[in-house]
Amino acid sequence: MNYMPGTASLIEDIDKKHLVLLRDGRTLIGFLRSIDQFANLVLHQTVERIHVGKKYGDIPRGIFVVRGENVVLLGEINLEKESDTPLQQVSIEEILEEQRVEQQTKLEAEKLKVQALKDRGLSIPRADTLDEY
Amino acid sequence: MFRYESLEDCPLDEDEDAFQGLGEEDEEIDQFNDDTFGSGAVDDDWQEAHERLAELEEKLPVAVNEQTGNGERDEMDLLGDHEENLAERLSKMVIENELEDPAIMRAVQTRPVLQPQPGSLNSSIWDGSEVLRRIRGPLLAQEMPTVSVLEYALPQRPPQGPEDDRDLSERALPRRSTSPIIGSPPVRAVPIGTPPKQMAVPSFTQQILCPKPVHVRPPMPPRYPAPYGERMSPNQLCSVPNSSLLGHPFPPSVPPVLSPLQRAQLLGGAQLQPGRMSPSQFARVPGFVGSPLAAMNPKLLQGRVGQMLPPAPGFRAFFSAPPSATPPPQQHPPGPGPHLQNLRSQAPMFRPDTTHLHPQHRRLLHQRQQQNRNQHRNLNGAGDRGSHRSSHQDHLRKDPYANLMLQREKDWVSKIQMMQLQSTDPYLDDFYYQNYFEKLEKLSAAEEIQGDGPKKERTKLITPQVAKLEHAYKPVQFEGSLGKLTVSSVNNPRKMIDAVVTSRSEDDETKEKQVRDKRRKTLVIIEKTYSLLLDVEDYERRYLLSLEEERPALMDERKHKICSMYDNLRGKLPGQERPGDDHFVQIMCIRKGKRMVARILPFLSTEQAADILMTTARNLPFLIKKDAQDEVLPCLLSPFSLLLYHLPSVTITSLLQQLMNLPQSAATPAPSNPHLTAVLQNKFGLSLLLVLLSRGEDLQSSEPATEPTRNNQWTEVMFMATRELLRIPQAALAKPISIPTNLVSLFSRYVDQQKLNLLETKLQLVQGIR
Numbered sequence: 039m040n041y042m043p044g045t046a047s048l049i050e051d052i053d054k055k056h057l058v059l060l061r062d063g064r065t066l067i068g069f070l071r072s073i074d075q076f077a078n079l080v081l082h083q084t085v086e087r088i089h090v091g092k093k094y095g096d097i098p099r100g101i102f103v104v105r106g107e108n109v110v111l112l113g114e115i116n117l118e119k120e121s122d123t124p125l126q127q128v129s130i131e132e133i134l135e136e137q138r139v140e141q142q143t144k145l146e147a148e149k150l151k152v153q154a155l156k157d158r159g160l161s162i163p164r165a166d167t168l169d170e171y
Numbered sequence: 172m173f174r175y176e177s178l179e180d181c182p183l184d185e186d187e188d189a190f191q192g193l194g195e196e197d198e199e200i201d202q203f204n205d206d207t208f209g210s211g212a213v214d215d216d217w218q219e220a221h222e223r224l225a226e227l228e229e230k231l232p233v234a235v236n237e238q239t240g241n242g243e244r245d246e247m248d249l250l251g252d253h254e255e256n257l258a259e260r261l262s263k264m265v266i267e268n269e270l271e272d273p274a275i276m277r278a279v280q281t282r283p284v285l286q287p288q289p290g291s292l293n294s295s296i297w298d299g300s301e302v303l304r305r306i307r308g309p310l311l312a313q314e315m316p317t318v319s320v321l322e323y324a325l326p327q328r329p330p331q332g333p334e335d336d337r338d339l340s341e342r343a344l345p346r347r348s349t350s351p352i353i354g355s356p357p358v359r360a361v362p363i364g365t366p367p368k369q370m371a372v373p374s375f376t377q378q379i380l381c382p383k384p385v386h387v388r389p390p391m392p393p394r395y396p397a398p399y400g401e402r403m404s405p406n407q408l409c410s411v412p413n414s415s416l417l418g419h420p421f422p423p424s425v426p427p428v429l430s431p432l433q434r435a436q437l438l439g440g441a442q443l444q445p446g447r448m449s450p451s452q453f454a455r456v457p458g459f460v461g462s463p464l465a466a467m468n469p470k471l472l473q474g475r476v477g478q479m480l481p482p483a484p485g486f487r488a489f490f491s492a493p494p495s496a497t498p499p500p501q502q503h504p505p506g507p508g509p510h511l512q513n514l515r516s517q518a519p520m521f522r523p524d525t526t527h528l529h530p531q532h533r534r535l536l537h538q539r540q541q542q543n544r545n546q547h548r549n550l551n552g553a554g555d556r557g558s559h560r561s562s563h564q565d566h567l568r569k570d571p572y573a574n575l576m577l578q579r580e581k582d583w584v585s586k587i588q589m590m591q592l593q594s595t596d597p598y599l600d601d602f603y604y605q606n607y608f609e610k611l612e613k614l615s616a617a618e619e620i621q622g623d624g625p626k627k628e629r630t631k632l633i634t635p636q637v638a639k640l641e642h643a644y645k646p647v648q649f650e651g652s653l654g655k656l657t658v659s660s661v662n663n664p665r666k667m668i669d670a671v672v673t674s675r676s677e678d679d680e681t682k683e684k685q686v687r688d689k690r691r692k693t694l695v696i697i698e699k700t701y702s703l704l705l706d707v708e709d710y711e712r713r714y715l716l717s718l719e720e721e722r723p724a725l726m727d728e729r730k731h732k733i734c735s736m737y738d739n740l741r742g743k744l745p746g747q748e749r750p751g752d753d754h755f756v757q758i759m760c761i762r763k764g765k766r767m768v769a770r771i772l773p774f775l776s777t778e779q780a781a782d783i784l785m786t787t788a789r790n791l792p793f794l795i796k797k798d799a800q801d802e803v804l805p806c807l808l809s810p811f812s813l814l815l816y817h818l819p820s821v822t823i824t825s826l827l828q829q830l831m832n833l834p835q836s837a838a839t840p841a842p843s844n845p846h847l848t849a850v851l852q853n854k855f856g857l858s859l860l861l862v863l864l865s866r867g868e869d870l871q872s873s874e875p876a877t878e879p880t881r882n883n884q885w886t887e888v889m890f891m892a893t894r895e896l897l898r899i900p901q902a903a904l905a906k907p908i909s910i911p912t913n914l915v916s917l918f919s920r921y922v923d924q925q926k927l928n929l930l931e932t933k934l935q936l937v938q939g940i941r
Contacts, residue, residue, distance in 0.1 A: 047588060049581045053573045072576040075587040082572055 048073045051114060056081070058104065058112040065089065066102060067115065077106035088133045090140050093126050095133025598712070693757045697764050700739040703732045704771055736771055737779050755783070756790050762801040772810040780814050781822055787811075788829040791856055792849035804855035808908055812862050820870040824884050827863055830856075831892055847895050851904055858907040861934075864892070865911030872913075889921045896933065897926060904933065 051070050058066045058079065065088075068081030081102040088095050128136075155161060594600040659665035710729045717725060742754025758764035772780050787794065787807070798804045815823070832846030850856035867885060918930050 045588065045592075047585065049585055052576050052581065053570065069570075069572065071572065072580070073584060075584055075591075080575075082575075 048077060048079075051112075055115040055117060055120075056112050057087075057115055059110045060104065061108045061110055066099070066104070067096075068099075068102060070112075074106075077109060079104045079106070079109065079112070088137055089125070090133060090136040092124065093128045093133060093136060095128050095130050097130055689757070690761075693761060693764070696739055697758060697761060697767060700736050700771075701763070701767055703736045703739070704767060704774075707732050707736070707774055708770075733774050737775055740768065740771065740783065752786050752790055755786050756793065759787065759790075759794050760797040762803050765798070765801075765803045766806060769806045769810050772807075772814060777814070777817050781818055784811055784814060785822075785826060785829060788826055788859075791830065791853075791859075792846050795849050795853045795856060798853075798855075802854075804853070805858070805908055808855060808858050808862070811859060815862060815866045818866075820867065820874065820885065823863065823867045823870060824888055827867065827888050827892065830860055830863060831895060844895055844898075848899060851896075851899055854905045854908060857905045858909060861907055861909075861911055861914060864917055865913055868913045868917035872916075886921070889917075893918060893922050893926070893930065897922075897929060899933070910935070 048070070052073065054070060056068065056070045058068070058081065060066065064086055066081060066084050067087055068084030070079060071082045072080040079102070081104065084099045084102040086097045086099050088097070152162070592601075598605055707729055710725060714722060714725055740755055740758060742751070759768065768783065772783065775783070794804065818826075830850060832844055832850075850860060867889075871882075871885060914934070915927075915931065919927055922930065
């Protein structure tokens with residue numbers, strides 16, 4: 039039943055599998071069990087999915103209670119199409135390793151960039167020192 | 172605290188006695204420190220308690236199967252003397268805050284979990300709900316209250332002697348999040364440990380492990396949900412036949428929170444006051460139109476009445492279907508099937524009260540009902556389900572964790588969301604939403620007029636309309652305080668900074684600052700005028716909504732505002748007969764100003780508008796220069812054109828003069844005309860010129876030649892105009908927005924054929940050339 043047409047309400051999404059993107063960049067996949075007026079979420083059988091390139095790995099996490107303000111977006115997962123993906127699932131260790139490698143290359147690239155700028159007398163304020171807002 | 176690394180550090184090393192004394196004090200202090208060393212540390216050792224319980228759990232499977240007192244007693248000993256206290260406490264237990272919290276209850280009940288549950292689900296300690304349900308059953312069946320770990324770990328409560336005979340329900344409201352306006356989340360009327368009258372869940376007796384301490388508690392007398400004065404929780408309401416809240420929806424398989432129907436059953440029927448709504452739930456908001464539950468009830472009725480036993484896990488009432496209209500499955504065992512069918516056949520008769528709903532909402536509801544009815548008919552006849560839905564339905568069917576969030580909890584959230592939509596002036600608060608739906612309605616109304624099928628119900632989310640209550644806010648005053656303490660709150664904000672505007676003398680400022688200030692002032696004037704404009708534009712709607720007596724007042728207000736708008740535009744200064752152009756030009760230099768003028772023009776009187784137009788024409792090159800980046804001037808063309816059709820030819824003539832910067836007399840040809848050049852090179856300028864010429868031509872041709880002076884003037888001006896136009900090189904000309912058709916005839920009157928051709932090509936007046 040469409041509880042409130044013309045509005046965005048999570049009530050109809052309950053008990054369905056969702057993908058939730060958090061503000062810290064994590065991707066959670068789980069069954070949405072409960073909500074409240076702040077869009078705090080209770081996710082059940084949650085899995086944290088880490089994507090690196092074309093690979094992804096799932097870490098089972100159990101039950102998550104997510105504070106509403108930390109959610110960037112969430113969307114329902116079509117269970118039939120869920121497995122229909124070009125991405126390749128790998129083990130947790132592997133994906134964590136890949137992630138680490140990716141972070142490292144990023145860091146190094148960043149370092150080079152900062153160094154190059156410094157040589158030219160410029161500096162860019164780093165995004166992580168600025169607050170998210 | 173008083174320890175020192177070595178004697179040398181001690182400042183009082185000379186005074187050994189004192190040091191000794193310190194040491195003694197130290198010890199004394201330490202000794203008195205109960206929390207650290209004394210009983211406080213020992214008693215609340217939750218870890219110990221947990222360990223004991225863990226041991227307990229290991230013993231439970233034995234106890235369950237035996238179901239004898241012996242086992243119980245053994246385990247009693249395990250817990251030691253806590254047992255008796257526990258029993259006491261439990262028997263006197265009133266609804267504890269923690270225990271009313273469904274979340275905590277569920278978490279708590281995971282404690283006694285022992286056997287790993289077979290099945291496809293991961294059963295970790297955190298996936299407790301399935302297990303919980305199983306536990307609940309036998310607990311009730313055996314008339315045992317549950318033991319809460321929290322209870323166990325809490326510091327010993329003082330005996331609650333005087334409260335022995337007091338009814339549970341008379342306890343104070345639960346600590347947990349009680350909001351006076353919204354109401355607390357659904358509260359259980361029945362304490363957890365209430366034993367049932369019947370065996371509500373016989374199917375689970377085998378599986379359940381009874382937590383040990385449970386046996387100790389003396390059987391609790393059945394507790395009826397006492398009437399809370401005039402309050403009734405939705406649980407009770409649901410038990411009332413034909414209550415508006417009847418039909419608690421899809422119960423979980425064995426709910427840790429009993430569904431109201433089940434509860435009512437268990438309690439053997441309480442004395443309920445039918446028909447009363449719990450004010451805490453619904454009536455607090457004045458004017459709140461019925462709850463969304465009211466609409467859902469018939470559907471609930473369809474599915475739920477008669478469903479006393481919990482169905483297979485994962486049952487979902489059909490109206491929890493996803494919007495993509497995949498109706499959820501009916502997973503009843505065949506037994507309830509025909510029963511349901513009977514019910515459902517009655518359903519179509521039952522027209523829910525959906526008047527307060529948005530029409531679209533209502534339509535969707537009914538649509539869905541229809542679909543679901545068809546679906547269920549099919550289902551009951553083992554019909555064909557769309558295969559594309561089957562997997563989803565399968566999943567739902569197998570999902571034992573479904574409906575953890577009860578229907579009333581969903582309603583509660585939904586109610587809060589509805590409350591947030593309350594508005595005293597929806598047109599003001601939710602302008603775009605209102606407009607959007609109005610447009611939608613008009614569209615479909617138009618479509619329907621064209622003739623189609625049955626009229627669709629217009630569905631709109633009708634939000635509760637609350638009357639505006641004016642509260643004079645009185646800041647909090649403390650008695651007996653010297654002076655006035657100002658407590659700042661949201662209604663009474665404290666001023667943070669006293670910002671005083673100081674007008675600085677011109678000597679101090681640099682030229683740049685002056686310019687900036689002037690621009691700022693202009694911006695402020697534009698904003699103020701814009702507000703006036705929005706008000707004026709809104710008057711039509713207000714007029715329609717207002718009463719007869721108010722209308723003259725509204726009209727006056729409107730006129731007044733229009734006058735102020737004009738004054739703002741022209742910059743009326745005292746002591747000046749005719750205001751200078753400067754003010755207006757400043758406004759026109761700003762993009763928003765231009766758009767605003769375009770919107771204001773229709774409201775002004777002809778004279779005022781003509782004045783505006785004249786000023787614009789006079790200053791057009793400057794404005795064109797300033798508009799180079801924005802290119803907003805063309806928006807003025809249409810209101811200006813409309814205006815031109817109301818202007819007399821005198822005005823037109825002078826306008827033309829202004830626009831082309833023609834010299835006053837034909838005799839003195841100006842060497843060059845940069846004004847005209849600029850005008851012609853600009854899209855707006857050229858278009859305006861052409862429209863002007865066209866209008867002049869219309870007037871000329873339509874008017875009888877009664878006033879020779881005017882005619883002469885016009886002719887003179889036209890001669891000059893054509894002369895100028897011929898002089899302008901073609902290359903730089905802009906492309907006009909529209910070319911009026913009568914220009915050829917216009918020019919043909921004043922120039923010979925050769926020049927006419929020239930003009931035509933230059934101005935691209937003839938369609939073919941382009």
